[in-house]
Amino acid sequence: MNEVLITATASITGLGPDLDTTWRRLLAGETAVRPIRRFDAGRYPARNASWIEGLESRGNRSLLYPLLERLLDGIGPLPPGCRLVTATTKGCIDTFERVRKGLPGVVDDIPVSGPLTWLASRLGLSDPGVNISSACASSTMAVARAAAMIESGSADAVFVVCMDLVSEFVFSGFSSLQALDPAGCRPFDRYRNGLSLGEGGAALLMTSAESARGEGIRGIGSVVGWGAANDATHVTAPARDGCGLIQAVRRAMAKASIGPDDISAINAHGTGTVYNDSMEVTAFEAVFGSRRIPLNSLKGAIGHTLGAAGGIEVAVGLRSLADRTLPPTAGFGEPMERCGFPVSSLPQPIGGRYLLSTNSGFGGINVALILKGNPE
Amino acid sequence: MTGSVVAGIGWITSQGPGGGREARKFSMAPGPIPPVTREDVFPEPNLRFGRLPQYSRVGLAAVAFALRDAGMEHWETKRSAGIVASTRAGCLATDIEYYNTVLPEGGGLPSPNLFSSTLPTCFLGEAAIQFGLTGPTLIVNDPAEDALGGVRMALESLSWGECGTMLAGHIDLPAEPAIPGIRPPYTGGLFMVLESARDAAASGYGTLDLSGGGAVRRDGVEIADLNELVRACLAFPRPS
Structure with missing residues (x-):
């Protein structure tokens, strides 16, 4: 491989x-x-x-x-x-x-x-x-x-x-x-x-x-895991229990041969809709349990760029790993109910080498990527 | 590459609905697609079908017929099967219908119901819900003239172990006369149920794989286009 x-x-x-x-x-x-x-x-x-x-x-x-x-x-x-x-x-x-x-x-x-x-x-x-x-x-x-x-x-x-x-x-x-x-x-x-x-x-x-x-190229980072799953629940609304996202993240971690303890930061889809953000937190809690991994969304800053969103988030995610900094979540002020993950309007430090990036969409699709930064 | 078995076939073309070995005539030649009703597809009332635009109905019906032919229509627990289809024009017919509601001369009241079908993948979500399918769902826009892009990607997904079952096909509706000049070379919807050869109990309609150059092969013979593939499958002798 x-x-x-x-x-x-x-x-x-x-x-x-x-x-x-x-x-x-x-x-x-x-x-x-x-x-x-x-x-x-x-x-x-x-x-x-x-x-x-x-x-x-x-x-x-x-x-x-x-x-x-x-x-x-x-x-x-x-x-x-x-x-x-x-x-x-x-x-x-x-x-x-x-x-x-x-x-x-x-x-x-x-x-x-x-x-x-x-x-x-x-x-x-x-x-x-x-x-x-x-x-x-x-x-x-x-x-x-x-x-x-x-x-x-x-x-x-x-x-x-x-x-x-x-x-x-x-x-x-x-x-x-x-x-x-x-x-x-x-x-x-x-x-x-x-x-x-x-x-x-x-x-x-x-x-x-x-x-x-x-070619003597070191690269910016790696894509080490990926997974996709349909939640088969509703065409325009996410599954409340996050079943599709949970499955996508677990598939990505299995592909990367890593476990929940290895993820250092999460760049979520984070659209700012009531149901999407709740679904994501539910899914991440199911996967990561009581671990409090820094979480952010770029969409308060650059909007939801639809078919470009995941690609931009990969480019920014690799920069996050290189600079060991998760960008702020613009628009965030007061934490939503039942969200134990640290979300901030300020930059957050990243400690490890793996960043999870996820997106979900109409038709019930959920896709997860795991990015790995280069060692220093 | 490990081969995958074709376990079921279903379609809606300009000649109407069809599927399985008994329906030997098949062509996705360009032409208008007759309206698809709920009674054509589901014997029981279906809350969602009547609200869907024609593009989604055609796609969902073709998926239903393919799964029915494979004996996989009914389910109790969700299944890890994915769906991938190629298209040239995507859901352009739905886009036209929706945008007419946005324009002031169309009433200026955008329809949320139509908007929720203005992605080419939305009918894949409908199919996932209807049949409990939890694998990857995607549409591929492929400029190739053979309409085999969906089949090619599904074969790759199966060989990579992403799923044990994939529905693969093609979907396009005519865009004319609303937008002159866009003429998809194939019209209608077609899906095949593909199963990893190691998982398939029967030989179905033959085995597909990809050559080193990426050509779709059926039982080792390179296939020129989607019409040829389906006709070859339908001519395959029923397993005794």
């Missing part, structure tokens, strides 16, 4: 055009959730989201392309034979909106194969790639898939690209479900009242350790 390294990361979020800026502003406890300017949100009770400043459409193309151009800026040549796996929930949804409003738009961009083909060409890859859609766990599933491909030897290097936009299509839907917090999301807070949407992207170059070492 091949060990799976991550040798390069990049991200773009509402907090900044690169991972360094996002990381610095996360540590400062800042949030990018602010009034939306992309469309008229005046008819919705919540009017905030985390969006990327200065994205401009060119030639009636989707805003996804300038987002990806910024994300890929500085990414070096990819290894020969590198495979491409992307993750998105709604791809070029802004093009769909334009076309349905009778405005000009490139119809070929609407199916996800549009941006997938663009990416393969932009990166000079012979592999046409595949996109994985698994609701809000899409990029977590993509990373798990890429890790399995490398571990099994069916790929030597996989470039994972995760992306989603803020759009009225998605915003109106979550608003209709009364799932948006007008005050901005407050993960694991006693007064949490819904999520905030966000947009962003992440790029992760994953390679076999053997290849990386052959």
Whole structure:
């Protein structure tokens, strides 16, 4: 079995055009959730989201392309034979909106194969790639898939690209479900009242350790465990008992050959909805018992970036392990009921080498990853 | 790679519903898909089916027919089986229906019920609930013309030991005339129940595996596309 390294990361979020800026502003406890300017949100009770400043459409193309151009800026040549796996929930949804409003738009961009083909060409890859859609766990599933491909030897290097936009299509839907917090999301807070949407992207170059070492590359960290499970309970609400997440985390720990005592920090999905956060705490208590592992969520700072969330959280998670610091949970003030895990509006120290990162989504899916930092 | 047995097949195509060895005609040629009713799929009343848009109905029905053919429809405890399907256009038909409720000329009242089906994976969640399936559930958008991306991924998952059973297939609905120019090469929904060869009691419709180059093979012969795969399976002699 091949060990799976991550040798390069990049991200773009509402907090900044690169991972360094996002990381610095996360540590400062800042949030990018602010009034939306992309469309008229005046008819919705919540009017905030985390969006990327200065994205401009060119030639009636989707805003996804300038987002990806910024994300890929500085990414070096990819290894020969590198495979491409992307993750998105709604791809070029802004093009769909334009076309349905009778405005000009490139119809070929609407199916996800549009941006997938663009990416393969932009990166000079012979592999046409595949996109994985698994609701809000899409990029977590993509990373798990890429890790399995490398571990099994069916790929030597996989470039994972995760992306989603803020759009009225998605915003109106979550608003209709009364799932948006007008005050901005407050993960694991006693007064949490819904999520905030966000947009962003992440790029992760994953390679076999053997290849990386052959090139003299040490890597940023490893993906040592992954697991996925459907809770088979409800399409839009999480299972109250956390059964799917429990199963996903246990599968990930089994894959990593580690136990609950080895996990040093948890980067949770933490959407700030009443039921999601309660479900996660229930699941983590079932797995970790009375251990009080530092827990955080990025969604108060960068919003829920949907299909990009898990990928961004991997990039930030590896930085957390390298800097031995778990970023604050923006929006958090007063601990929610029955949560024994330390959540903080300030950075928390991390003592060990393994970080658990989880995401859950519509359709009952739960995916867990275990990241391992490099030794000093 | 260890092979996996095809234990059941079910579909909804432009010719209507079908599944199993008795339904020998099969084609996912492009064309409109007739409405799918609850009575077509479930003999008993089903609270959720009537609320689902056509994309989700087609997918859920194809999963139901495949499990029925495999003798796995009924369950008492949840099962560690996953679902993966390839698609070209995803749930675009549902997106169109939902977005019509968002636009001011459509009433400007976004439908929460339709929104909850605007992810291509939502019908996989419906199937997981209906049939107690707790494995990974995902959709793969694959630009390949063979519509075998879902089968390919399921075979990988089985060989990696992620599950003992996977439902694998393909789903697409026509997007025209609402969005001219998007023409999925296959329309309808099809699923196969795949089981690890070491777990399967019978040989079903043959054994699938992947070649070193990633081609889907049935009993050692490379398969060109989804239509060819299903026809080859249906022509396979019933085990005596």
